[in-house]
Amino acid sequence: MNAAGHTVVALLSRTLNMDYLVDALHSAFGQAGQTVELRQADADGGPTALGNGAEVDVALCWEPHHGLWGQMPNVRLVQSLAAGVDHILEDATLPRHVPMARIRDPHMASAMAAYVAWAVTSEHRQMDGYLQEQAKTVWSKPVVVPATHYRVGIAGMGTLGAHCARVLAAIGYDVRGWSRSPSSAPIEGVQHFAGDGERGAFLNGLHALVCLLPLTDSTRGVMNRDLFAQLAPGAHIVNVGRGAHLVEADLITALDAGVLGRATLDAFVTEPLPPTDPLWHHPQVRVTPHIATRTAAPVIASQTAHHWVQVLAGAVPDSAVDVSQGY
Numbered sequence: 294m295n296a297a298g299h300t301v302v303a304l305l306s307r308t309l310n311m312d313y314l315v316d317a318l319h320s321a322f323g324q325a326g327q328t329v330e331l332r333q334a335d336a337d338g339g340p341t342a343l344g345n346g347a348e349v350d351v352a353l354c355w356e357p358h359h360g361l362w363g364q365m366p367n368v369r370l371v372q373s374l375a376a377g378v379d380h381i382l383e384d385a386t387l388p389r390h391v392p393m394a395r396i397r398d399p400h401m402a403s404a405m406a407a408y409v410a411w412a413v414t415s416e417h418r419q420m421d422g423y424l425q426e427q428a429k430t431v432w433s434k435p436v437v438v439p440a441t442h443y444r445v446g447i448a449g450m451g452t453l454g455a456h457c458a459r460v461l462a463a464i465g466y467d468v469r470g471w472s473r474s475p476s477s478a479p480i481e482g483v484q485h486f487a488g489d490g491e492r493g494a495f496l497n498g499l500h501a502l503v504c505l506l507p508l509t510d511s512t513r514g515v516m517n518r519d520l521f522a523q524l525a526p527g528a529h530i531v532n533v534g535r536g537a538h539l540v541e542a543d544l545i546t547a548l549d550a551g552v553l554g555r556a557t558l559d560a561f562v563t564e565p566l567p568p569t570d571p572l573w574h575h576p577q578v579r580v581t582p583h584i585a586t587r588t589a590a591p592v593i594a595s596q597t598a599h600h601w602v603q604v605l606a607g608a609v610p611d612s613a614v615d616v617s618q619g620y
């Protein structure tokens with residue numbers, strides 16, 4: 294809290310200009326009966342814009358500058374402006390006892406499902422081939438594998454993965470989902486698998502694998518050559534999780550050897566993807582610039598304000614994260 298008694302919200306990012314959140318945050322906190330002072334220690338403002346960090350109540354983060362937490366001893370809510378929190382947890386100086394929350398947004402799930410449906414259907418139906426044939430005025434009708442014979446696995450059956458599974462099952466795909474614990478809300482038409490014990494059965498013979506896992510110690514590097522060997526020959530990898538889920542060198546080797554047929558990648562270890570990265574020009578790789586889904590500023594602002602009001606009331610924020618599990 295500042296000297297005037299206003300809640301101080303620090304906007305923390307080393308990669309993003311957070312101007313787009315300012316109006317929405319004033320409006321959402323105002324509606325929650327709170328007056329706020331915003332401090333933009335973001336890509337443009339830099340760490341010095343934090344001012345007196347002891348006054349910070351709420352830290353709203355996307356890839357925050359490392360080592361700043363020691364300056365904010367009174368922070369009471371750490372809020373991610375996205376679904377993932379790996380970008381916050383990677384700083385060892387983070388005070389892990391402070392409540393942490395993420396965004397849960399139905400629009401985010403719907404945009405993710407649209408992206409995943411595009412990735413899966415366009416590869417399954419070989420749509421790129423028709424575009425190439427159009428350029429040559431070729432009219433051909435290859436055999437279509439029925440969706441019911443096309444096995445799609447969703448690794449990570451959380452808010453986003455479960456919605457993707459529902460949409461793919463509605464199209465008619467043979468859908469499997471994998472989570473850490475057994476599903477408490479099974480989805481009709483989806484085969485559920487849980488834990489490391491059922492991982493092999495989940496992966497076995499998949500034509501497409503969609504990664505929607507959080508990035509944690511147990512999921513880093515999960516998509517590697519051992520995993521690729523368990524899929525159907527020529528399978529398709531769709532990575533909409535985080536870049537570090539995928540071992541890039543293994544992916545390129547597997548594509549070149551025909552173990553995999555295609556990769557659609559939306560997340561990368563280094564973003565923006567450096568111009569020298571071989572993924573840009575690999576003929577079987579489709580690159581999109583981390584756009585599978587985004588959350589609008591008013592949603593981020595209203596959930597942040599709501600979580601803050603819950604913290605003030607001594608309650609656990611609705612979308613609290615289990616810091617010990619990393620998601």
Ligand code: NDP
Nearest residue numbers: 376377449450451452453454472473474507533534585586
């Ligand atoms: P949730 O936290 O809601 O769900 C995570 C799912 O992963 C849960 O089903 C969880 O299992 C499962 N899981 C976690 N660890 C393991 C493990 N070791 N083995 C098997 N399953 C595991 O996350 P969201 O659905 O909201 O988001 C998922 C991820 O999507 C984010 O963390 C982020 O990385 C990525 N993302 C990408 C975006 C993009 O534009 N490309 C945008 C937004 C998010 P259980 O149910 O048992 O807990």
